[in-house]
Amino acid sequence: MLGRLGTRSGAPPRLGLFRRARGQAGVSLIEVLITVVLMGTAMVAFCSGMFMMVKTSQVTQTKARLEGELRKLSEAVRVSTYQECPGVLDTAYPAPATLYSVPAWTNAPTTKVWHWNGSPPVNGVYNFVDNCPAGADTGVQKIQLTVTAKDGLKESIDIIKRKP
DSSP states (O other): OBOTTSOBTTSOOOTTTOOOOGGGOOOOHHHHHHHHHHHHHHHHHHHHHHHHHHHHHHHHHHHHHHHHHHHHHHHHHHHSOOOOOOOTTOOOOOOOTTTOOOOTTBOOOEEEEEEEOSOOOBTTBOOEESSOGGGOOOSEEEEEEEEEBTTSOEEEEEEEEEOO
16 A cells, blocks of 8 residues: 555655655756746846936937027027128138037037028028029028037027028
């Protein structure tokens, strides 16, 4: 007659017939390794997601600050004196230093000036050229302002300035 643990009464247990009680079942090495690999993969994915969220937040914050700087700079250029054809491929349209100062976290802003060539619009679009058309200023300029953060992000805006 077999006893409770798979042994014959009074006889020593045989190999292979001994079973552990249900409450004492353990886990094998393979099961532990699979669990560790799955948990490690899940943690790497979670940490990558958190890193991307922080990076995206920083980029968004920098872009918002750049847009604020562009607003300040465009207002300073708007109230500055109109410059008639200062030269070919104009690269500077200085804003008054009393109205705009370059913050430490950005590089100096850049400007590019195009001049209206005086032709009528084609499909609602005016034609602007790099240099003064035929040496005469037509009284309308398109000015592109660009502000670049030290980390390389940039924002640009085009404004139209008319001769008063």
